[in-house]
Amino acid sequence: MKYIITMITLVLVVISISGCAGKFRGGDMGSRIYNKYDKTSEGLITQESYEKVAVSRFERIDLNSDGNATKQESKKSRFGKFMPGIMSYWFKKNDINSDDIVEKPEMLTTSDIEFKAIDTNNDNLVSKDEMKTYHKNEIFDRxxxxxxxxxSRKEFINAKSPFEK
Incomplete structure (x- = not known):
């Protein structure tokens, strides 16, 4: 079952990267993610807004509100139950010291690094195009x-889920 889900995910990713998918539930992944943030009047995401969404997500994973998200909490969270691949990726990405606990400062560090990676023109604002490019490139590069x-066909067949590192 896990193999089938991984393959379906990879097929959708490749189709969307190639531009054949067009719109999927209101737009591509970068657009859907972009729409979750408060934006300036010019439609740009500030670092503060980016961090606010990251903190909100963290708080929904930290089920006992102690400022730490354990692997067990992440699996029991809404994200973990319905999107285990995404949750696994989130946990690995944010557990900087690899102690199986994501502390809020770790998550904030990762959020800061990710914001800077997305902000390719270094203006401390993220545009819709920057968000879309970042997410397409991140998946393609994996x-x-x-x-x-x-x-290649071999890379496609041997690829991990786009939510694994």
Whole structure:
């Protein structure tokens, strides 16, 4: 079952990267993620707004509100129950010291690093195009293992879920 879900996810990712998917539930992944944030009047995301969404997500995972999200809490959270692949990726990404606990400061550090990676023009604001480009590239790079800018059949078949690192 896990293999089937992974393969379906990979097929959808490849289709969306190639531009064949068009719109999926109101837009591509970058657009859907972008729409979750408060924006300036110019439609740009500030670092404060980006962090606010990250903290809100963390608080929904930290079920006992002690400022730490354990693996057990992450699995029991709404995200963990309905999107275990995404939750696993989130946990690995944010557990900087690899102690199986995501502390709020760790998550804030990761959020800061991610915001700076998305903000390619370094204006401390994230545009919709920057968000879309970041998410497309992040997934494509995980599948394109030899970095030749082409996803071969072998890479596609052997690729991990886009939510695994």
């Amino acid at each position: 599948i394109d293992l030899n970095n030749d800018e082409v996803i």
